[in-house]
Structure formats: structure tokens, C-alpha cells
Amino acid sequence: MTGRAYAWEVRKLAAQRRTYLGLAAAAVAPVVLVVAIRVRPPQPTDPGSPFFLRYAVDSGLAVPLLMLLFASVWLFPLVAALVAGDIVAAEDGNRTLKTILTRSAGRGAIFAAKVGAAFTYVLAALLTMVVASIVAGALASGIHPLPTFSTVVSPSRALLLIAGSFAVYALPALGLAAIAILFSTISRNSAAAVVGTLLAALLMQLTQILPVLDSDAAQRWMLTTQLQAWQALFRTPLDWGPVVHAAYISVTYAVPALAIAWVHFVRRDVSG
Amino acid sequence: MSVAPVELRGLRKTYGGLIAVDDVTLTVRPGDIFGYLGPNGAGKTTSLRMMLGLIAPTAGDVRLFGKDPIADPVAALADVAGFVEEPAFYPYLTGRRNLEMLAALDGGDGERIDEVLRLVELDGRAGDRVRGYSHGMRQRLGLAAALMRSPKLLLLDEPTTGLDPAGMRDMRDMVRRLAGEGITILLSTHLMSEVEQLCNRLAIIQLGRIRYEGELADLVARSDGRYRLDATDPARAAEICRAIPGIRDVAAEDGSVWFAADADAAASVSVRLAQDGIGVRALVPGGRSLEERFFEITEGDG
Numbered sequence: 001m002t003g004r005a006y007a008w009e010v011r012k013l014a015a016q017r018r019t020y021l022g023l024a025a026a027a028v029a030p031v032v033l034v035v036a037i038r039v040r041p042p043q044p045t046d047p048g049s050p051f052f053l054r055y056a057v058d059s060g061l062a063v064p065l066l067m068l069l070f071a072s073v074w075l076f077p078l079v080a081a082l083v084a085g086d087i088v089a090a091e092d093g094n095r096t097l098k099t100i101l102t103r104s105a106g107r108g109a110i111f112a113a114k115v116g117a118a119f120t121y122v123l124a125a126l127l128t129m130v131v132a133s134i135v136a137g138a139l140a141s142g143i144h145p146l147p148t149f150s151t152v153v154s155p156s157r158a159l160l161l162i163a164g165s166f167a168v169y170a171l172p173a174l175g176l177a178a179i180a181i182l183f184s185t186i187s188r189n190s191a192a193a194v195v196g197t198l199l200a201a202l203l204m205q206l207t208q209i210l211p212v213l214d215s216d217a218a219q220r221w222m223l224t225t226q227l228q229a230w231q232a233l234f235r236t237p238l239d240w241g242p243v244v245h246a247a248y249i250s251v252t253y254a255v256p257a258l259a260i261a262w263v264h265f266v267r268r269d270v271s272g
Numbered sequence: 273m274s275v276a277p278v279e280l281r282g283l284r285k286t287y288g289g290l291i292a293v294d295d296v297t298l299t300v301r302p303g304d305i306f307g308y309l310g311p312n313g314a315g316k317t318t319s320l321r322m323m324l325g326l327i328a329p330t331a332g333d334v335r336l337f338g339k340d341p342i343a344d345p346v347a348a349l350a351d352v353a354g355f356v357e358e359p360a361f362y363p364y365l366t367g368r369r370n371l372e373m374l375a376a377l378d379g380g381d382g383e384r385i386d387e388v389l390r391l392v393e394l395d396g397r398a399g400d401r402v403r404g405y406s407h408g409m410r411q412r413l414g415l416a417a418a419l420m421r422s423p424k425l426l427l428l429d430e431p432t433t434g435l436d437p438a439g440m441r442d443m444r445d446m447v448r449r450l451a452g453e454g455i456t457i458l459l460s461t462h463l464m465s466e467v468e469q470l471c472n473r474l475a476i477i478q479l480g481r482i483r484y485e486g487e488l489a490d491l492v493a494r495s496d497g498r499y500r501l502d503a504t505d506p507a508r509a510a511e512i513c514r515a516i517p518g519i520r521d522v523a524a525e526d527g528s529v530w531f532a533a534d535a536d537a538a539a540s541v542s543v544r545l546a547q548d549g550i551g552v553r554a555l556v557p558g559g560r561s562l563e564e565r566f567f568e569i570t571e572g573d574g
Binding site: 001005008011012016017096097098099101102103104105106270271 | 318321324325326327328345346349350352353354355356357359360361362363364365369373374376377378379417421
């Protein structure tokens with residue numbers, strides 16, 4: 001039953017405008033980045049410029065990595081929250097929970113289907129972003145060997161590392177989606193859930209500058225910090241430590257968020 | 273004896289200090305068209321939500337065919353369908369796609385979709401998005417969605433509210449037809465005429481409490497033996513009636529005289545009035561309608 005419910009949750013997403021808004025943002029952002037790089041090419045000597053930005057003109061393969069870097073702050077949290085924050089609250093908005101909860105699928109199955117659909121969307125948005133980045137980068141700068149923090153890798157090796165980077169990035173991105181689902185379930189209001197998720201992401205990033213905290217230790221435990229963990233793949237020898245830590249932190253955030261949301265969804269009164 | 277389609281025992285729902293449903297006990301028997309009658313805000317919809325497992329009672333039990341819709345909604349609702357308040361659908365999907373989705377959630381493949389769409393006369397508009405449907409079309413789609421489950425019990429919450437007169441007539445015809453096919457129907461409504469036209473049994477709910485449960489015929493029969501008399505001189509007519517043996521409970525209201533009597537005593541009234549030169553415009557048996565009984569009960573003297 002969960003499988004059927006999941007298939008319909010995905011179809012419902014495919015029939016909604018906001019789904020395409022998120023996917024379009026994921027597709028257009030790399031194009032904007034590439035245009036900006038063409039208009040004002042970065043200089044390798046620019047102080048403080050992100051590592052991969054210095055090589056974006058030399059190899060189009062730097063573009064997807066730059067996208068991951070820039071998207072971490074708010075773009076991808078917004079893209080994820082846009083749909084994950086709506087997935088339960090939209091049922092309250094349309095008053096359709098009573099329609100689907102009086103059929104032959106249990107509340108647990110409906111909730112699992114919604115989580116599955118939201119995660120599917122997040123992965124689809126990430127895939128859109130990586131494909132758009134590679135295509136935009138290749139058209140602007142061509143496919144050339146890519147400098148890493150330690151060496152220079154061939155285009156085929158770079159593509160493999162890019163795929164790995166997006167996989168590692170997906171872990172905390174799904175963690176953020178889980179938080180958005182929690183807010184969506186509890187607030188019963190799409191806008192509140194989207195804003196709440198962005199605010200949570202922002203607050204986690206703000207711990208960097210809070211003087212009362214041991215900033216480095218606090219950062220290690222923030223979900224948003226894990227959005228940078230993929231960079232470990234570009235060191236030689238490859239350092240799996242940050243990747244494993246990112247997986248651990250992502251699960252630590254996602255599981256309680258989904259558990260609380262599940263309990264709330266299964267037990268709540270459906271009125272209105 | 274077969275299991276009751278609906279059995280409520282001491283059902284109660286409170287929201288903070290507000291008591292929405294208070295100790296509701298009632299039984300809907302197989303084959304009933306059961307009217308759940310009460311003014312707006314009486315607790316009808318809250319009761320229905322508890323029956324459908326959408327909200328948990330504060331106290332008491334619901335059983336649908338002997339099963340608890342709160343503990344195990346999927347099992348308890350297996351032979352049940354219906355809607356509370358107005359039926360709600362995904363506005364961005366077509367009517368047909370909405371039904372396809374609900375059929376999938378029922379574990380079926382939607383083989384009855386064409387049939388139920390035809391039945392509610394929506395087959396011509398099934399390809400349109402629900403966003404563009406009128407209120408009446410949504411009501412009909414709600415009924416189609418319910419019928420698709422081939423239910424043995426149909427819970428309908430104010431199904432004719434907001435429909436135009438033709439829509440109301442069609443919906444009532446449909447309810448009659450479904451009952452004729454053996455489906456038990458619980459019809460929540462604030463329209464007394466609807467209960468009179470459709471139902472065999474009813475419960476009257478007011479301020480969350482059941483004020484009457486039983487046969488419609490019994491309720492109206494309590495007013496049997498009553499007559500309404502319209503005469504040229506109501507005041508004198510009332511006096512004369514009081515003097516006739518066998519005439520009881522004489523009351524003059526709104527220019528008519530009401531009294532209770534057996535058929536022979538009632539017949540003697542017209543004779544006596546004629547002798548006294550008073551014209552009889554109407555002498556009508558039956559007397560009180562469900563509406564009058566309803567107000568007697570809900571306003572405290574029932």
C-alpha cells in the first residue's frame with residue numbers, strides 16, 4: 001500500500017507548479033553562475049575567492065562544485081523546503097487529509113509515502129542541479145582536467161568525484177528535508193514550514209559567529225556544516241572522516257525529526 | 273442478528289472547556305436511512321469525524337460493523353464510505369485523476385470509475401481540473417468517490433447543502449436508490465424536510481446531546497389524534513370545542529384551533545359548529561409535523 005501511495009504522492013508533486021519552481025531554480029542557478037563567471041572571470045590570485053572559483057574558467061567541471069558551495073547557504077535549503085515543507089501542510093490547506101485518510105491506506109503508509117516523495121524530489125532537484133552545472137560548465141569552459149586541493153585529476157576522475165560530491169551533499173540535504181517535513185506536519189501551514197526550515201538552516205549557520213559558543217565544536221554538530229563535507233573527496237589521500245561524520249549527523253537530525261512528525265501525524269485529530 | 277453498521281456508546285468529545293459531543297449513544301441498524309438531525313453546531317460533524325476515525329473521542333466508543341475506527345481505521349472502514357463537511361479533492365488534478373488516486377489507496381485499479389462518474393452524471397466533466405468544479409459538482413464527485421468503494425454503510429454529511437433545488441432533488445433520489453440497493457445510510461442534516469422525505473429512523477442532536485432516537489413514524493405518531501380547525505370565529509369555535517365530550521387539549525394558535533380527539537368526537541365538531549352558525553373552513557387531521565415535534569423536543573417540552 002505504501003508503494004501505491006508513494007507513486008501517487010510523486011504524481012501529485014508532478015502536477016504542482018511549486019515542484020517545477022524548485023527544479024527550475026536548480027537548473028537556472030548554474031547558468032546564472034556561468035554567465036557571471038564569463039562576465040567577470042575570476043583571477044587565480046583573487047584573495048579569499050573560493051578554491052574552485054579560481055579554476056572555473058579553466059575547466060567547466062569546477063562549476064558543479066561551485067554550485068554546491070554557493071547553494072549550501074540558502075538556495076538548496078530553499079529548494080528542498082519549498083516542496084518538503086508543503087508535503088503535509090498542503091493536505092491541510094486543501095482539506096484533503098480527510099479524503100485520503102478514510103480510504104484503505106493507514107496513516108503510517110500515507111506518511112511514509114510523503115517522506116519518500118519529498119526525498120525523491122530533493123534528489124531530483126540535486127540531479128537537475130548537477131546535470132545543469134556540468135552542461136553549463138562544459139559549454140562555457142569545456143571539459144578539462146580539474147585541480148583539486150592536492151593534485152589535478154582527469155575529466156573522467158573529476159566526473160566521478162562530482163557524482164560522489166552530490167551523493168555526500170544529498171545526506172544533509174535530506175536531513176533538511178526531514179526538518180521541513182516535521183515543520184510541515186506540526187505547523188499545518190506551508191509558508192510557516194518553508195520559512196521555519198530556512199530559519200533553522202540560517203540559525204545553524206549563525207553558530208559560526210556566536211561568541212558564546214565554542215564555534216568549531218558547535219559547527220561540527222550543525223547539519224548545515226555537513227553541506228560542505230563533500231570537499232573531503234578532493235583531498236589526496238581521500239579523507240572519509242568528514243563524509244562519515246556528515247552521514248552520522250544527517251541521520252541524527254533526520255531520524256528524530258521524522259519520528260516526531262510520524263507520531264504527530266498518526267495521532268493527530270483531522271478536523272477542518 | 274447481524275452486527276449494527278453504527279454503534280455509538282457514551283461518545284464524548286471536548287476541546288478544552290468546549291463540549292462538542294456529549295455522551296452520544298445511538299445505533300444505526302442494517303438497511304436504515306438514518307437521519308442525524310440537528311441545528312448547525314450541534315455536534316453532527318464532530319460525531320461523523322469520530323465515526324470515520326479522523327478524530328479520537330475524549331471518551332466513549334464507536335463501532336462500525338463491530339470494529340473500532342480509531343484503533344484500526346483501515347479494518348473498520350473496509351465497508352464504509354462517505355464524507356464530512358464538503359468533499360475535498362486536489363484542485364490541480366482532474367476529477368478522474370482524483371478518483372484514480374483514491375482507487376489506488378483502496379488497493380483497486382479504478383475499474384468502477386467510469387460507472388460511478390456516469391452515476392453522478394460527471395462523466396462529461398471528469399477530464400477537467402477540480403479547481404473549476406462548482407460546489408454541486410464537488411458534492412457529486414464526493415458521492416462518486418464514496419460509491420467507488422462499494423460500501424455497505426454510507427456516511428453523508430449535509431449532502432444537499434449548497435445545491436440548487438434540482439441538485440437537491442437529484443441527490444435525494446440518489447440516496448433513495450442507494451438505500452434500495454441495500455446500503456445503510458447515515459444522513460447528517462439540519463433539514464427536517466430531508467429527514468421526513470428520506471429517513472425511517474432518526475436521532476435528534478442538540479448542543480452535543482441526543483434528544484431523541486427512534487423511528488420517524490413513532491415521533492410523528494405521538495402527534496396522532498390531533499386536529500387543526502380553521503373556522504370563521506376561532507375564539508367561539510375553541511369555546512364550543514372545549515364543551516364537547518371527548519375533545520381534549522384545546523388551544524387557539526395563529527387563528528387556528530388545535531385539539532386532540534378520536535375520529536368520532538372530531539366529526540361531531542363540525543356538526544356543533546354548524547348548529548351555532550360558525551363556518552368550518554378546514555378540519556385537518558395529523559396536526560404536528562416533524563418540524564413542530566423537533567422544536568418541542570429541542571426547546572424543552574418534548
